[in-house]
Amino acid sequence: MTAVAAKYDEIKSLGAEVLAISVDSPYTHKVWQEGELSKIIAGGLPYPMLSDPGGRIGEQYGVYAEEDGVDIRGRFLIDPDGVLQAMEVLAPAVGRNVAEMIRQIRACQHVRQTGEATPAGWEPGKKSLKPGAELVGKVCEIWSPDMAF
Amino acid sequence: MTVRVGKPAPTFETKGYHQGAIKTIKLADYQGQWVMLYFYPGDFTFV
Numbered sequence: 307m308t309a310v311a312a313k314y315d316e317i318k319s320l321g322a323e324v325l326a327i328s329v330d331s332p333y334t335h336k337v338w339q340e341g342e343l344s345k346i347i348a349g350g351l352p353y354p355m356l357s358d359p360g361g362r363i364g365e366q367y368g369v370y371a372e373e374d375g376v377d378i379r380g381r382f383l384i385d386p387d388g389v390l391q392a393m394e395v396l397a398p399a400v401g402r403n404v405a406e407m408i409r410q411i412r413a414c415q416h417v418r419q420t421g422e423a424t425p426a427g428w429e430p431g432k433k434s435l436k437p438g439a440e441l442v443g444k445v446c447e448i449w450s451p452d453m454a455f
Numbered sequence: 456m457t458v459r460v461g462k463p464a465p466t467f468e469t470k471g472y473h474q475g476a477i478k479t480i481k482l483a484d485y486q487g488q489w490v491m492l493y494f495y496p497g498d499f500t501f502v
Contacts, residue, residue: 322489335472366465
């Protein structure tokens with residue numbers, strides 16, 4: 307979570323906001339923020355920490371684990387029209403890759419702006435593909451797996 | 456309801472903590488922006 311905070315300026319510069327959410331109350335968020343997170347990263351988390359009492363929101367997103375009473379580690383990228391564009395769910399003990407989150411924001415934005423497709427491992431500046439009749443059966447002429455890394 | 460890429464994300468409105476204050480926050484507040492919503496198992500955990 308503090309890793310997301312460390313890259314917050316970059317995320318904001320892409321026109322994106324971050325919302326963290328767990329079943330904890332806003333008061334618990336405040337105490338955690340003041341007591342611990344602010345010692346890991348100066349100022350604590352710069353983005354809102356939402357409360358999901360009873361996991362009602364998590365349930366709608368398919369990440370509420372009823373047996374444990376918690377929301378598991380799901381991440382959802384929502385576009386400016388409110389449409390879901392990417393999602394990832396990890397086991398509770400496995401942390402996220404913030405660089406990959408940012409790459410996915412950039413890739414989704416590129417697709418939205420250009421109508422092109424971004425191949426595996428796409429980063430800004432790398433080749434994207436224009437779907438269409440001319441490209442059918444010819445991806446092999448312009449793209450190879452080494453371009454993904 | 457099933458969440459699916461390409462479909463509207465479930466809307467919500469709830470209390471949150473931000474910049475020292477407790478406020479009501481809803482997904483609709485961010486219409487026109489990209490939103491990275493991330494769930495986590497709980498405060499005072501380790502990852």
